[in-house]
Amino acid sequence: MKVLQYIATSSNVLKTFLYDKGISRKSLSAIKQNGALLVNKENVTVRKIIQEGDEVTVYLPNETPSPNLEPVKMDLKILYEDEWFIIVSKSAMMNTAPSREHRHNSLVEAVLYYMIQNGEQTIPHIVTRLDRGTSGIVIFAKHQLLHHMISETTVNKYYLAVVHGVVKQKYGKIEAPIARAKHSIIEREVSPDGKFAHTEYEYLSDDSQNSMLKLQLFTGRTHQIRVHLAHIGHPIVGDSLYGYKTKGIGHQLLQCYNVEFEHPITKNKINIIDEMHYNLAAIDML
CATH class of the missing domain: 3.10.290 (Structural Genomics Hypothetical 15.5 Kd Protein In mrcA-pckA Intergenic Region; Chain A)
Structure with missing residues (x-):
């Protein structure tokens, strides 16, 4: 307890x-x-x-896992852990949580297995989640209480993306409302009927065909970075939903590489950085 x-x-x-x-x-x-x-x-x-x-x-009361979760043994890349949180690096093409299409072998089920093996009597609660095709940092609270004390809106999240084209503006702010696309239950689009969404980016480098950007989310709309970058004419490489298919790449080259937040219990500043997963050299074959 x-x-x-x-x-x-x-x-x-x-x-x-x-x-x-x-x-x-x-x-x-x-x-x-x-x-x-x-x-x-x-x-x-x-x-x-x-x-x-x-x-x-x-x-705090102990917690019992949902019967819908199946603990699964996986090699976890743990970036930070204490009594209250576990922060891990997710690989691309893994679900953060089970879905209709991918019912098991999700990251939360792997973290649950790890916690059970370590004698924890609580369960992981997803604080920040990533799309299946996005890699990088995911934060789990080890108790519902902590999940109530922290949210995606209290965490500063920074991303790296490889996008099509040379981004000429070195710094940019994208404020464009996002709504569900009328023709799809999955796809989102910029729409005057959507909810306010705010993304900022910084140009890092380019290879004359593609650019590397650093991005910060200020709101947490579904597919926000992917929609916003496509909206300004620079879809993410590998993102077939909002851009186009790229030979040899089966998912968007987007990574959450840095998170910052104040620990709700210790009040310490937590700053976690994951190693870079993608770079321009990795897509030289395009």
Whole structure:
């Protein structure tokens, strides 16, 4: 059972104190049912009045995996791990989570297997996810509580992409609303009826045919980078959905290579960098 410990700095109702620490009402309800709340090592209710200097201990409930998940043994490239998070590098053509077309052998099932083997009594919760054809960093929280404390909107995510054509503008901002394409349940498109989407890019290099870009997401729309780059006339190499098929390349050359966020428990700044998966030299055969 995972444990949180705090020292009160003023008088307060315990429930309010825990809300201020980022514990949601849903999480607190689960803690009351299957966890425990202690003040100075004595069991209490959420109505307890705590005083400055009191030691507050929260025992988080254990978690049971969904029967829809099948733990699978895989070689995981772990970039960071502590009691609360595990951050791994996903290869292209692997699902982050099961889908109708690919029901198992997903990354979350591999992380679940790893956690079970390490004696964890909780389950992985996907904080950031990547398309099947996109590689790079994926963040998992090791408890639902942490999943409520952090989200994709609180994580700075940076990507690398190899795109068709020479990008002449060294820095660019793309603000174009994205909606589901009317003719498809999968494809997205820039549309005045869509939701606001904001991507920024920095030109890194080119080989006179293709360019390497660094990108940052400021919103998290489905296929956002792929749609935005196609919108400005530079679809990602290998992206047959928003560009065109490329001989010898079966997926888009897009990688989440850097994430930054504040750890919700320790308050430390976490900065994770994955090694570069793609470069212009890798597509010289085009």
